[in-house]
Amino acid sequence: MQNRVLVGIVMGSDSDLETMQETMKILEKFGIGYEVKIMSAHRSPQIVEEYALSAEERGLEVIIAAAGGAAHLPGMIAAWSKLPVIGVPIQTQLGGLDSLLSIVQMPSGVPVATVSVGKGGAKNSAVLAVEILGIKYPELKKKLKLYKEEMAKDVEEKNKKLKAIKSPKI
Amino acid sequence: MQNRVLVGIVMGSDSDLETMQETMKILEKFGIGYEVKIMSAHRSPQIVEEYALSAEERGLEVIIAAAGGAAHLPGMIAAWSKLPVIGVPIQTQLGGLDSLLSIVQMPSGVPVATVSVGKGGAKNSAVLAVEILGIKYPELKKKLKLYKEEMAKDVEEKNKKLKAIKSPKI
Amino acid sequence: MQNRVLVGIVMGSDSDLETMQETMKILEKFGIGYEVKIMSAHRSPQIVEEYALSAEERGLEVIIAAAGGAAHLPGMIAAWSKLPVIGVPIQTQLGGLDSLLSIVQMPSGVPVATVSVGKGGAKNSAVLAVEILGIKYPELKKKLKLYKEEMAKDVEEKNKKLKAIKSPKI
Amino acid sequence: MQNRVLVGIVMGSDSDLETMQETMKILEKFGIGYEVKIMSAHRSPQIVEEYALSAEERGLEVIIAAAGGAAHLPGMIAAWSKLPVIGVPIQTQLGGLDSLLSIVQMPSGVPVATVSVGKGGAKNSAVLAVEILGIKYPELKKKLKLYKEEMAKDVEEKNKKLKAIKSPKI
Amino acid sequence: MQNRVLVGIVMGSDSDLETMQETMKILEKFGIGYEVKIMSAHRSPQIVEEYALSAEERGLEVIIAAAGGAAHLPGMIAAWSKLPVIGVPIQTQLGGLDSLLSIVQMPSGVPVATVSVGKGGAKNSAVLAVEILGIKYPELKKKLKLYKEEMAKDVEEKNKKLKAIKSPKI
Amino acid sequence: MQNRVLVGIVMGSDSDLETMQETMKILEKFGIGYEVKIMSAHRSPQIVEEYALSAEERGLEVIIAAAGGAAHLPGMIAAWSKLPVIGVPIQTQLGGLDSLLSIVQMPSGVPVATVSVGKGGAKNSAVLAVEILGIKYPELKKKLKLYKEEMAKDVEEKNKKLKAIKSPKI
């Protein structure tokens, strides 16, 4: 796993970059190599096709695709590739319901592993990628265990602060 | 216009055929040649690409694409082609709202001319195609005029029947 | 096509003007003559009727109509005219879902070619108009080809910048 | 009020007739003269305009308009007339949410008095018409009082039956 | 009609006041006397009951009720009164869809004349009240005619300004 | 607790009876006395008021109210009473979303304890009533414990049957 790019992150527009930096942070935390590309299912379908068709032989094992509105990028990557594709719905003026439905409601035979709308989903796309890679790379399992413990601790920390800030009268 | 296939009708699944026969009936009424194909943006993306890229040189002038759920077919046809693409959202278990949003919420630069959900939309996709072709083929303008008059007459006929069936007491 | 007004842009309110300037920019880019009018299906129905009934003989070939809420303007233009009508749903306090459904869910026989909600839809209404006019005016086909290539290049440019700004560790 | 047609009932399609018979039943119950017409804002806009413009001088005092989907009929009647217009959203494949939003979300200055979706709304459109006419015709106020008492009694009757059918163990 | 309070305006909370000032402005424009009260279907149901039961004998002819969320005020006024009740859905964190459905989806026999969400709806509630009162007070009909002409002129004015600001190249 | 009516079940219409029999079955299972009434917030508001105002002194401790559409019954019971009120949204042509929002989105100070839409919600309204009564009547706590164990066992039973019906190949 060391020194290899295992995860491809693609997004439909450079305006999605801020959201998708949440994905990158998590992958870096887990020491997973990734690459980032902007490509559009609608404006550069040829690039999407080439990217998806070559992804596997270039060593990618998971693709994370973010898009908004009539979000076709995750679905088209899934159409052209046999790798697991994780879809991140970007928030829109309709709240992101359009992005979510356009990504999740895929036809039989061509799934996209959809996560939640926006930055939380971007973060979760990375965690899901780690879980998927974890079935092949045992070192990730250990890190996931630590990550989960850290999350639980983090909640507990907040709980303690809470007691300091706001304590009930009784 | 005579003896030429001007409109390509594509749909994601053979279950969409019943809906799309409404499109064919209208095109036949206007004497417009069409072809019908089943192809899937997700299951046969290569066919979609080839179809869309060759559509113009094969003489097509408008493409009507129907799909349901994460309905990518109209959008992908639009991505690969410079022809006007009309999208018909197929009804689904979510009422068709998923299909509608996946077709209409296209990104800047790659429009799909979206019509209503289901059979009414299928019919309207054909009328819209006639209107579009009408700016090039004057004979269609005349037929459209007659069609519109016929619709108005049809409403008037129903009105008359209504008077017969149900007449107010005064 | 030179020196002629081919596209009529109408909108229900002057508050829609900012959105619809996206339409004008694209039409100017393609050298297509247009006219802009404010008219309301509800507040000035007579004007809408006269405009729609005279549009064809005044040389218009496509009408783009924008409206929000119970958005009747595109539908009423379509009712009175035989030209292809493109509808742009304006964003509202309900996100624009009301505008979208009021424009797209037209009855059989009277279609409106609906595009996405807001500024993206405004831009796309112009691109769709160009595609429609392109079946009659071959010079537009060439420009569309260049436009599509430009879009693809633009995506590629953003991609390159991305590499400079944010490069993965591996 | 006697022997005069005070309420105009219009609907976009003969398929709306079953729903709108609920309206007629209530008006008959209150002895209010009505007329029924099928006309389409999109398919016969000229008829709609003429109907709305002449409604007042023909003695109508309230217009009830039913439509489904991109339901423009109530709004267009309201645009052409100064009479109060009651809109009945017809149920559709999207549940009727499209009809409801297309009728209720009217722009400033041109209201439609919207009632609930489907048969219940059809019935209520008549009751609302009675309430409106009641401010001019005092005899309707008395009938309304009786109607309301009857409704309350009807609920009480059901309550009694309930006791017979299903009595709690204690 | 002179010097009499014909319209009761009630609202569930003082936070609705800003919205409902649109209603007052229109009623003042038409010279219609009104009264304004804050009362809550849930927090002061007794006041609502008393208000609704006494409204008619105090000379009110139309009641306009505004509320948000599980908006029961218009419906409860309608339950206790025989006057026509106009409901204004106040905007909420769910966009106002909750207010709209809670007001419009009334059961058979007890209608609320629902207008659009927010300030536009507030304005329209007044116009609807004028139209309703117009069937009894002929002087309002004349004012309505002028108001409608003024609206149409206003649209035309905006149209002229538009020509000055933004003129197409051709 | 023995031989006393502790729970009042009210519903807006006799068509809700089938749904609410789920509530009765559960209360009977727990040996809790209940009474059932049909009353309408809109058609018999006086009955609702009297019922809610007298509920406490008549010994009721929890009220379960079911309604559909612009479902005001639970909210009005809550307005007139100080008892905990549980609201059951009845399914409608809009799926029950209107009932749900009309019941749950109550203003500050007047809560309705809302459960899920339809029969499942009816059942849960009874379980919630048991949990609420359980803080006063210890014998219900024991029954709840058994009920929860029974539910878990029931799931386990289904699991066993599953193994019999459908066993994986490995």
Add this chain to the structure above:
Amino acid sequence: MQNRVLVGIVMGSDSDLETMQETMKILEKFGIGYEVKIMSAHRSPQIVEEYALSAEERGLEVIIAAAGGAAHLPGMIAAWSKLPVIGVPIQTQLGGLDSLLSIVQMPSGVPVATVSVGKGGAKNSAVLAVEILGIKYPELKKKLKLYKEEMAKDVEEKNKKLKAIKSPKI
């Protein structure tokens, strides 16, 4: 009831704290002891389980749980406990509809008493808790009576201010 913690307030994240302070204010007003904890159904499920399983024996009688998005905290508390659980849906980028449906649509046998979205719901969760506790602690009934009278007075106060600020012309 004196000097005892009767209500447990739990929330999924410290970002929910601002919302839930509305709950605390009301409980303090009624003199009800409470405790506040942050715990996550997803990030610290063990803590949730332990908390819910021990709640009853630690003397809690009602649990209020707030969460947003795929809001599992109220449901999981209800799964592990026999106490009545009140769920507060936190507002999200989808308006809070996701939180609401995730909390209210519980399966048969495991209810969550759901209140409205956001701060109003937080406040109402406390009032509902008071009503529930009121069936056991008679002193709360008296306070509830005063609280309800205070609310009604508060509405009346606003009404009076309204008369001062804005008085109709007649």
Add this chain to the structure above:
Amino acid sequence: MQNRVLVGIVMGSDSDLETMQETMKILEKFGIGYEVKIMSAHRSPQIVEEYALSAEERGLEVIIAAAGGAAHLPGMIAAWSKLPVIGVPIQTQLGGLDSLLSIVQMPSGVPVATVSVGKGGAKNSAVLAVEILGIKYPELKKKLKLYKEEMAKDVEEKNKKLKAIKSPKI
């Protein structure tokens, strides 16, 4: 991979079994060992916890969880386990939007790989599991390639039948 149970399929109710048989069929087609269990996040949370905590050591590599309504099962499995969890939203009386949002809108750090609503989603959950397992087991990659080719061929077959059934006039 041979002779091992790699995929755990869990569902909240035996009524989900019909839907989830689509999952089993696909896994069998790919020769992947699976186990099926009914367990409820709400009715048997202890079983869910034990299942999720032991899944990894028992050799499972992917868990597919189906649930409807306030669908907590996938999320709770994800909370207790470090394996990738695929969530299948079951159709409900709200169309399945409640199930979808309850599964997909997970908080940061605890993703569920969500697929489409109903049977199509059940099928896709299996294909996604195959894609995920494919990064570890190369033989699955080959089968996936064949499966994708088969899907494309299947579309082509339908296309051919179409030509036979319905051929355009030209």
